[in-house]
Amino acid sequence: MEQTPITPRSCELGDELRTLRAKFSNGHEFASLLDWDPSKVSNIERGKVRPTDLDLAQYLTACGKGRGWVAEFSDFYRTAFDLYFAQAASNFKTISFAEASASTITGFGNATLPVLLRTTEYTEKLLIQRGATPEQIKDAVRSQQERQRVLGSAYRPEVLFYVTERSLVAPLDEARGRMDQLELLRRNSRFVRVIPDGEITPFSTEFTVYEHKKAPATAFVDCEFAKVFVHDATAVAQCRAFLAALDTISLSPADSKELLSRQLTEDYVAVIKTATEERPSTD
The missing domain is CATH 1.10.260.40 (lambda repressor-like DNA-binding domains)
Structure with a gap:
């Protein structure tokens, strides 16, 4: 042994x-x-x-x-102890263990938001765009809802995600859906740092680093084809260095929350305007 x-x-x-x-x-x-x-x-x-x-x-x-x-x-x-381990995108159990046992979760969302901060509609629209089947979407949503419980846990890890401004509502084409997503982000703004449009990130791959008190850190890359777990110390160190670089180009916590509130207000105004324009005339 x-x-x-x-x-x-x-x-x-x-x-x-x-x-x-x-x-x-x-x-x-x-x-x-x-x-x-x-x-x-x-x-x-x-x-x-x-x-x-x-x-x-x-x-x-x-x-x-x-x-x-x-x-x-x-x-x-x-393969359980391999430095690089890949599994089917439909397997959600391993990542749930990583999140539940982590002391710190820090990630980067480039084109899309991290699963822990998505509404159900955001995920459904994203997976539809990727050609997922109804059963795959159902399983992904169920897993997402279970995984998001970690944010409300009494033993919640320290969580911080750097997300690009364009990822906030990327797959949502209706103002109501965007409002729901932005409201969720605003409620959880302590977990979010926004990278404003115009800033160039030197890394395009979305990833998350899970730090553990009694185990080595794990870097995780999730794409539509596979989930990749990285335990190689050099690769994890590179991810940490990139996250440190993101800290210098992202908005402050207060400014990130203000941006979310501003976008939410803009969508609310758009919804009211549309409803007013569609209201039948009483003349």
Whole structure:
């Protein structure tokens, strides 16, 4: 069993093992069954160590799993500690573990807003533009709503997103939808720093850095094709340096909130004007 840096993926798979084992016995009873030290079971289930293929086979066999299931799960686990790990865009579990366990979340939204700050309509319109199926949209919205709970948690991490002005309402073509999105951002303005139009960012890829108190940081890149988790220290350091550079070109917290309020007012005026123009004449 190899001691390796913990990752969101190893935490996710460790939790799956714990859930599976809990159906049969508690940790101490299970360790006794395998003739393991209880700490070995605990460390595997917390994603802190990389179990050998034999360890996994013993563990899963004791849970009643057959050879095919064991082989498939072992294949998943081999990549859990990789410096670069990519998974299907439809998988939302790993990123949920990253957010729930983070002490600090800092990100950059270039063309679109980060998921934690989107309205449902924003996400739906964005995914429709990308050609997503109704089922994919439904799953994404459900995941978004679950992930956004982290912002209201008593143990909420420190959160800050640098977002470009053009990303604020990018996929929304109706003033009412833009107002809802801007109002959500204004309520959460303590998490937002706006990069005004006209500022040139030297980096175009959207990403988020998750800092953890007892584990190495993770950089995360989310696009329409895949989710990529980066645990390479050099790459994470480059992301941190870029975020520091964004701090110098973005608006202050107060000015960011003022911009959101101004745009919200402009859309409100537009809605009132449209409603007035469409009202039937009483003459």
